[in-house]
Amino acid sequence: xxxxxxxxxxxxxxxxxxxxxxKEIIIGNLKKGDSLPPVRELSKIFKVNVNTILRALExxxxxxxxxxxxxxxxxxxxxxxxxxxxxxxxxxxVEKMKKEEIDLETVKLILEEVWKDVQFSE
Numbered sequence: 001x002x003x004x005x006x007x008x009x010x011x012x013x014x015x016x017x018x019x020x021x022x023k024e025i026i027i028g029n030l031k032k033g034d035s036l037p038p039v040r041e042l043s044k045i046f047k048v049n050v051n052t053i054l055r056a057l058e059x060x061x062x063x064x065x066x067x068x069x070x071x072x073x074x075x076x077x078x079x080x081x082x083x084x085x086x087x088x089x090x091x092x093x094v095e096k097m098k099k100e101e102i103d104l105e106t107v108k109l110i111l112e113e114v115w116k117d118v119q120f121s122e
Contacts, residue, residue: 001029004047013048017056025065026080027087036066036074 001024005016024030036042042053057074060066067077097107 002042002045004045013046013052014056014059017042017046017048017053018060021056021060022065025076025078026082028082030076032076032079034076035072036076038073 002020005013007013009016021030021036030036036057037045039050039053039057043050046053057066057068061068061074061077064078065076066074068074094107102110
């Protein structure tokens with residue numbers, strides 16, 4: 001589920017940790033009420049200092065993804081309802097981009113521009 005952070009990526013370790021935990025919540029591997037492993041265990045998994053883990057977890061708590069129970073641990077505090085159809089649409093989009101040999105950075109740039117331009121109305 002979790003893997004070691006890439007210390008050479010240019011992305012701060014605590015953000016990589018936050019992103020990994022968010023991803024697991026979004027894809028449904030972590031659900032509301034689930035507990036995360038203890039901080040020291042997460043430190044070993046991610047191969048970072050305990051303080052880096054705490055920074056990531058505290059930020060996730062502020063964002064509403066986690067809740068801390070003093071002396072007990074951190075628990076998932078929300079479910080993200082990503083519909084299967086949305087996930088499948090994204091998968092189809094990624095497959096098309098790969099087939100067209102468009103690299104990830106270019107896809108991110110295109111996605112950001114489209115995101116800015118699209119107006120949502122119900």
